[in-house]
Amino acid sequence: MSYTARVLIVEDEPKIAQILVDFLGMHDYSTEVIADGLLVVDLVKQSPPDFIILDVMLPGKDGLTICKEIRQFSNIPILMLTARVEEIDRLMGLGFGADDYVCKPFSAREVVARVTTILRRTHQFSNTNEHCLCFKNIKVTPALHQCIVNGKELALTPIEFRLLTALIKKPGRVLSRDQLMDTCYTDQRIVSARTIDSHMKNLRQKLSDAAQGEELIQAVYGVGYKV
Numbered sequence: 001m002s003y004t005a006r007v008l009i010v011e012d013e014p015k016i017a018q019i020l021v022d023f024l025g026m027h028d029y030s031t032e033v034i035a036d037g038l039l040v041v042d043l044v045k046q047s048p049p050d051f052i053i054l055d056v057m058l059p060g061k062d063g064l065t066i067c068k069e070i071r072q073f074s075n076i077p078i079l080m081l082t083a084r085v086e087e088i089d090r091l092m093g094l095g096f097g098a099d100d101y102v103c104k105p106f107s108a109r110e111v112v113a114r115v116t117t118i119l120r121r122t123h124q125f126s127n128t129n130e131h132c133l134c135f136k137n138i139k140v141t142p143a144l145h146q147c148i149v150n151g152k153e154l155a156l157t158p159i160e161f162r163l164l165t166a167l168i169k170k171p172g173r174v175l176s177r178d179q180l181m182d183t184c185y186t187d188q189r190i191v192s193a194r195t196i197d198s199h200m201k202n203l204r205q206k207l208s209d210a211a212q213g214e215e216l217i218q219a220v221y222g223v224g225y226k227v
Helices: 014-026 037-046 063-070 087-095 108-121 158-169 177-184 193-210
Strands: 006-010 030-034 051-055 078-082 100-103 133-135 138-141 146-149 218-220 224-226
Touching: 006 014, 006 037, 014 030, 014 108, 030 037, 037 063, 051 063, 051 108, 063 078, 078 108, 100 108, 133 158, 138 158, 158 177, 158 193, 158 224, 177 193, 177 224
Parallel strands: 006 030, 006 051, 051 078, 078 100
Antiparallel strands: 133 138, 138 146, 218 224
16 A cells, blocks of 8 residues: 555634645545644644644644744644735744745645645655555554654564554455465464464554554454454
8 A cells, every 4th residue: 555644734714624635635645634723732742644734823822833842843844824925924934944835825736736745855755655654643664664653663573563564554454364474474484373363462562552552453353453
């Protein structure tokens, strides 16, 4: 599967937010909308998106302040939306750490194009499945043998990493123990189903701990496992 970048839309005008959701969805981005400025920073810390579209004028906390706070702990690409056309506001937005800005009213197609361009430039997104794989709050980068859960790196053994990668490549599909054996042991060694179950038990526990108790891998009795 190709990795679907997740875009957080911080916008308190429902019509504008929906337009962005629709157009980003048409280009295979997944989206999440939040309208309250006070909730943004904590959300980004708990579940970092790949990209943030951030309105300047928000209830609770303005976008420039949010951008500045996010930049204290993350380099997630940020595109500012503003109805202010004065050059000083644009410069302030970029000076606070934003990657780009768009003035309202805007073309939704232009916003999508900016998102794609910035993600490519910052190496946060690739259309190749060798780059990143994603399921909920899990990001797996096979080339780096890296697993990120809720923004934090999770240490996995090589077998655990292969198991997780195999499952995330086919979300919703049940993989049998035999299929998982073939994926994890390419040298055709003979491995019992109990060995797979043992590795899977350890992997599920690590993911559960990292995801604060959420069950990310499900066991399907008599068949195998799925995410």
